[in-house]
Amino acid sequence: MHKEYEGYLIDLDGTMYNGNEKIEEAADFIDRLRDADKPFLFLTNNSTANPQTVTNKLQSVSDVKAYPEEVFTSTEATITYLHKMNAKRIYVIGEAGLLEGLQAEDFVLTDHEVDAVVVGLDSQVDYSQLEKATLLIQGGAAFIGTNPDTNLPTERGLVPGNGALIAFLEASTGQKATVIGKPEAIIMEAALAKIGLKKEDVLMVGDNYSTDIQAGIRNGVDTLLVLTGFTRKEDVENLPTPATHVMDTLEQWKV
Amino acid sequence: MHKEYEGYLIDLDGTMYNGNEKIEEAADFIDRLRDADKPFLFLTNNSTANPQTVTNKLQSVSDVKAYPEEVFTSTEATITYLHKMNAKRIYVIGEAGLLEGLQAEDFVLTDHEVDAVVVGLDSQVDYSQLEKATLLIQGGAAFIGTNPDTNLPTERGLVPGNGALIAFLEASTGQKATVIGKPEAIIMEAALAKIGLKKEDVLMVGDNYSTDIQAGIRNGVDTLLVLTGFTRKEDVENLPTPATHVMDTLEQWKV
DSSP states (O other): OOOOOSEEEEOOBTTTEETTEEOTTHHHHHHHHHHTTOOEEEEEOOOSSOHHHHHHHHHHHHOOOOOGGGEEEHHHHHHHHHHHTTOOEEEEEOOHHHHHHHHHTTOEEOSSSOSEEEEOOOTTOBHHHHHHHHHHHHTTOEEEESOOOOEEEETTEEEEOHHHHHHHHHHHHSOOOEEOSTTSHHHHHHHHHHHTOOGGGEEEEESOIIIIIHHHHHTTOEEEEETTSSSOGGGGGGOSSOOSEEESSGGGOOO | OOOOOSEEEEOOBTTTEETTEEOTTHHHHHHHHHHTTOOEEEEEOOOSSOHHHHHHHHHHHHOOOOOGGGEEEHHHHHHHHHHHTTOOEEEEEOOHHHHHHHHHTTOEEOSSSOSEEEEOOOTTOBHHHHHHHHHHHHTTOEEEESOOOOEEEETTEEEEOHHHHHHHHHHHHSOOOEEOSTTSHHHHHHHHHHHTOOGGGEEEEESOIIIIIHHHHHTTOEEEEETTSSSOGGGGGGOSSOOSEEESSGGGOOO
């Protein structure tokens, strides 16, 4: 028997679905959480999709019924952080999820006299945007990256992720970004605040050791590593700090 | 009295001119080298301009008369390196100087089945090019960067240089680039081969400690740090390894 957790933070890709492939055990796992009245949040580093888009994907790929308010993306965590630092004027690199998320709040999206440069993945980014970001950060704007993922699995292969954009700007500015997403503390603290539970009462569930499980380890949250995605069974015995729990699939987990 | 050098490797920006500003002592220095029959090469990390463009700039900004065959850019050094590794099919990111340089040789510029990805500064680069480069390097192509400069001084400020593009691709591929330009060995060895002198008989002249002077220090070539450009007089006493010679201007140097 494992400790009983009061709430769950649940990764998406590799945990609830694999790209556009269904993970069979996902829908039943979520049903069991609902039956047991356990609150949960889907926690994703992806800043490019908004919560509604995420719920549509959960439904269409893995038959998981979810509500937008159950989705917490790095965009939401970034917005929380920007409010906390009292930033108003933002230069943003990013796609619809991040742009719409910022526009829905009262931020001024501009490229002059900005308080912060926010960098999320933009698969159409070009040099002129990266130059603007560089000059604004050199000029004193805060340098914020939504998530550190260096790659994104696609049907074309492991294409560059937002971590590559951050690496570009860290080189061109000589400054380190404040990174919001997993495994960093900022998204974890924002998610715990939203779910309204203490870190010792929550379980972080995910397939990726270096983002999901490290997010738990670094922030005092117990972890369940599920072997349906990125981290493979043969890697488990060599992990520097073990996950609290390891399971082949979510079917084995007793809520 | 200093040692008499048989030949000179001479940096451009900060040494022969400052951006579009004349350096007064440059033309006389080059005249004195010609009068003394001392061979020299202008050695630049810039891959975006071809040798003819460089000589035009030397003439128009600082009244320095030079010939294209006296200019050795990171493009020329990259071509030498590509021939040595027997590469034929190249995917290239870069501007006119690099593209034309490669096209003038018998390389096939393509984006499939490539032997090497060559990355030079391209101020119009976009995500799709960086994605192609990422996938090709992951697929086994050699990863070559023309020069490591993280910034470029312009009238707009310190804009991103090729070192930032390399940092992006190092993050997205998990691989280190083979870098050609100063301070690396590859460009120094290629320049010594072209000038036909031994490293102990040559002086590297430049204004930038971390590129020009480090290029000499790391490769056994004596150095003259001239304080007309990037490295300032007050930095000199704190340099980790001193330059062989330091002068305020080239006027003070006896050829």
